[in-house]
Amino acid sequence: MFDFLDSPQYNLLGAFWLTVQLTVFSGIGALVWGTVLAGMRVSPVPVMRAFGTAYVNVVRNTPLTLIIVFTSLGLYNSLGITLGAEGDIESINFRLAVLGLAAYTATFVCEALRSGINTVGLGQAEAARALGLSFFQVLWSIVLPQAFRSVVAPLANVLIALTKNTTVAAAIGVAEAALLMKEMIENESDAILLVFAVFAFGFIVLTLPTGLVLGWLSKRVAVKR
């Protein structure tokens, strides 16, 4: 019944491994860029606040599919941007997909962090300012550490959404799980329910532990008030 799984033609584990890699790399990118954006949105400089707000509103309202397709057709085909992976089309597409996913997911990270910054007690920042710390010192050593601890659960949800969103990379031919499923479902038309079940199971295996582990972590590190 599951004999299609043994066919050397399909590299199921390889496809899911690529999904995991996409998730990890773009997750790191989104975390860094999202933190910078959140810093801009709460900064005392109006121009930076305006830029952060504009970026979040524009990118969040753009379909991820459009962003991913644009990285391939706009950035690579038209402008020749390869992100340092010359010649090898597979790794170029992979890097472009990571770029697109990170740029999109950063907006959600930024919004989660911003709501986390709002939960930090007023007295904390006031006390830090009374000690004479500058804005960056207040943000980096007092507010952000507490904000991060209180947004572990929302960030876990962002990470789970990111895991599912990596399937969009199939639109530019990154050989991750969704693309393999599309190929398998077209070839193995007598077993499409099984194929679908296998891939559905794969995604549940990827997302369920993430949610459980980070949910447990969020309770452990929560700031007691």
Place this chain on the structure above:
Amino acid sequence: MSSVLYDTPGPRAKVRNVLYTVGFLVVLGAALYWVLRTLGDAGELEADKWSPFFTDSRVWTTFLLPGLVNTLKAAALAMAIALPLGAVLGIARLSDHAWVRSTAGAIVEFFRAIPVLLLMVFANEAYAMWTNVDSDVRPLYAVVTGLVLYNASVLAEVVRAGILSLPRGQTDAAQAIGMRKWQVMTFVLLPQAVTAMLPAIVSQLVVIVKDTALGGAVLGFSELLRQGDLITVNYSNPIAAYLFVGVLFIVLNFALTSGASWLERRIRQGRKSSGAVLGTEQLEELENVGPEPVTERGGQTDRT
């Protein structure tokens, strides 16, 4: 103006802020210059790549507007089917009967954990195999099916959270005057829950509108993004075409987002219901699924 993180600027802070502003503008300007120069070098800024959008009405009548109509059609269909289905699933999850509760729960959790794209691809092939849906409309059917399955389960959680956010006294009072279970639900709880959920439901539309683009890229459904691809084929101007498609999406979704937050403010001020409003903030957490029960943060208040 003072905030949690910084004081009202004094003379030195003002100077520093001006320096930061100048520095940031220089960096931004340099980035913009680099983008424009790269575009210029690649010949993407030539007038004939951009002029079709202003001089050639066929770009709009043949491609962009029909694409927009298809996007809206798929989104509206998906919403119209997903909403009642989501309401039924959400209510079923609150049922007194364990088997109804667990069945609905399993369905909701399953479809929330699966990427929409997989659902669409599967639906497309399933329609091709087991039904005789015409291949012209099959992508539309597949896109709508995928969107309905996913969004119905998200909306089920919205409905459930909305009903759970109502004060317990509403149910008690209704039961005290002798209402049956279905009467409590249809006459007392649902009307209030729907009011509380309206902003969340409106902003779920943004998610649906964005996800229709998947159908264009993967299944060949002729929505806005796909029509943008066709423009690049005809005029070989990918940057311009995607920019226009992107702007259309952003304007549409920004209108929906603003509508949702306007509705949220209005309901919060009006206080016609129990005062419980499930805001757009909470919805974004719903959209980003987790196994955590969604009601945990339901009572959170905003602080700015």
